[in-house]
Amino acid sequence: MNIKKVHYNLENKLQLESRPQEKCGIFAVYNYHNPRNTANVTYLGLLALQHRGQESAGMAFSTPTGLQCVKGMGMVARVFTREILESIQAASMLGHIRYATTGSSSSANAQPLLARSFDKKGIALAHNGNLTNTRRLRNQQLREGQIFHTTSDTEIILSYLFRYRKEGLASAIKKTMSHISGAYAVVAINEQEMVAFRDPGGYRPLVMGKLGDAVIFSSETAALDTVGADFVREIEPGEIVSVSSGGIKSTYAGENMAGRSLCIFEYVYFARPDSIIDGHNVHSVRKAVGSLLADRIPVKPDIVIPSPDSGVSAAMGLAEALKLPLEWAIHRNSYLGRTFITPNQKDREQAVRLKFNPIGSLVEGKKIAIVDDSLVRGTTARVLTSLLKNAGAAEVHLCIASPPYKNPCYYGIDIPVAEDLAFSDSDYSKLAKEIGADSLTFAEPDDLYQVLGKKQSDYCSSCFSNSR
Numbered sequence: 001m002n003i004k005k006v007h008y009n010l011e012n013k014l015q016l017e018s019r020p021q022e023k024c025g026i027f028a029v030y031n032y033h034n035p036r037n038t039a040n041v042t043y044l045g046l047l048a049l050q051h052r053g054q055e056s057a058g059m060a061f062s063t064p065t066g067l068q069c070v071k072g073m074g075m076v077a078r079v080f081t082r083e084i085l086e087s088i089q090a091a092s093m094l095g096h097i098r099y100a101t102t103g104s105s106s107s108a109n110a111q112p113l114l115a116r117s118f119d120k121k122g123i124a125l126a127h128n129g130n131l132t133n134t135r136r137l138r139n140q141q142l143r144e145g146q147i148f149h150t151t152s153d154t155e156i157i158l159s160y161l162f163r164y165r166k167e168g169l170a171s172a173i174k175k176t177m178s179h180i181s182g183a184y185a186v187v188a189i190n191e192q193e194m195v196a197f198r199d200p201g202g203y204r205p206l207v208m209g210k211l212g213d214a215v216i217f218s219s220e221t222a223a224l225d226t227v228g229a230d231f232v233r234e235i236e237p238g239e240i241v242s243v244s245s246g247g248i249k250s251t252y253a254g255e256n257m258a259g260r261s262l263c264i265f266e267y268v269y270f271a272r273p274d275s276i277i278d279g280h281n282v283h284s285v286r287k288a289v290g291s292l293l294a295d296r297i298p299v300k301p302d303i304v305i306p307s308p309d310s311g312v313s314a315a316m317g318l319a320e321a322l323k324l325p326l327e328w329a330i331h332r333n334s335y336l337g338r339t340f341i342t343p344n345q346k347d348r349e350q351a352v353r354l355k356f357n358p359i360g361s362l363v364e365g366k367k368i369a370i371v372d373d374s375l376v377r378g379t380t381a382r383v384l385t386s387l388l389k390n391a392g393a394a395e396v397h398l399c400i401a402s403p404p405y406k407n408p409c410y411y412g413i414d415i416p417v418a419e420d421l422a423f424s425d426s427d428y429s430k431l432a433k434e435i436g437a438d439s440l441t442f443a444e445p446d447d448l449y450q451v452l453g454k455k456q457s458d459y460c461s462s463c464f465s466n467s468r
């Protein structure tokens with residue numbers, strides 16, 4: 001067994017132990033003017049998206065001998081050394097970072113996935129999301145003689161694209177989309193073109209930008225900012241956008257579009273606060289939802305503090321609405337490096353204690369509102385509450401700037417199974433008691449829709465309702 005790999009995996013599990021995990025991030029560059037630097041631009045874009053997946057990273061690109069792929073386990077900076085970046089020359093590059101929700105965390109499942117034929121023609125693919133009909137399609141393809149090299153749902157998309165490739169990439173994608181269901185934001189390349197497409201519900205974000213004459217596709221706008229690219233527009237739900245020497249072309253998968261299903265938790269937790277999704281800055285949404293908690297919290301606290309770092313935007317909103325000071329009263333140790341602790345509940349709590357320490361003089365004798373963006377297992381909330389009380393806080397009121405998770409996600413987010421969710425078997429006051437807090441306040445689903453100025457039917461909210 002590879003000891004290094006075990007350490008790495010534990011490190012990542014522990015860093016974000018009680019958080020829901022995003023599945024992936026995509027960053028792709030088409031026809032950059034300086035092929036010696038395309039890998040570097042892609043590297044920067046992937047670094048900017050690292051929060052969306054830390055298990056593996058990869059880049060696919062065209063060479064005179066066909067498509068090639070460099071990928072490996074670990075974070076972007078670990079996989080792509082300076083030597084590797086300097087050795088890659090290509091005008092177009094498809095980059096991906098992964099967190100596994102379907103298929104194991106293994107190098108075989110690392111993306112982009114690449115398929116090549118005997119004539120060396122190939123297709124490479126990077127996917128963010130989760131198919132919901134994976135088992136049926138996989139069994140069907142196995143019966144038809146398909147051989148799979150991975151356990152990921154992404155290979156099902158690739159095998160359909162490869163099957164239809166002679167019709168051209170955009171047409172192959174249209175046909176592939178008639179088979180697959182669920183959440184998928186994808187960028188695919190062959191030797192001539194790059195095509196971005198999004199499922200008809202638009203669960204996962206995907207945007208297009210411009211860097212000089214080069215076209216960029218990215219999971220989030222923050223990565224466009226990082227490389228100095230201009231935002232052009234979102235890829236629409238159900239849209240297929242292809243870029244080639246003939247220019248940019250757009251088409252749609254079909255007439256019968258499902259309703260929109262953008263994952264509302266992109267705003268709550270997954271996306272970077274400096275990203276813009278569907279016209280809304282993520283930080284501003286979080287802050288506005290936090291301000292609405294002011295009408296729901298049962299007491300007037302003395303100070304508001306964020307759960308580091310996930311509750312910062314919402315805590316700013318709550319403090320501003322209550323006209324109270326926002327205090328950075330919990331120090332977060334960002335320099336833990338690798339920790340070698342087995343992932344059971346007791347050790348998870350020890351890991352959280354290693355990470356956080358309250359500043360006693362700020363909290364002693366005070367009624368505290370501590371704000372976080374979400375509550376999953378309740379591990380972090382439980383430990384932070386106990387740390388604050390041990391440091392002398394008179395009362396701790398836990399405020400969560402999202403509705404409680406009630407169901408697992410089937411669209412590419414790793415939310416624990418129902419029994420592990422803090423809220424699955426409890427009510428607010430019972431749960432507050434279990435956590436050790438004096439009260440527990442959640443945002444309501446309508447708070448999110450109100451802030452976004454849209455209807456519930458414009459979003460997926462399956463994990464906190466039973467609507468879709």
Ligand code: SF4
Pocket residue numbers: 203262263264265266408409410411412413460461462463464
């Ligand atoms: S179930 Fe929840 S986390 Fe999953 S896509 Fe829907 S809103 Fe997002």
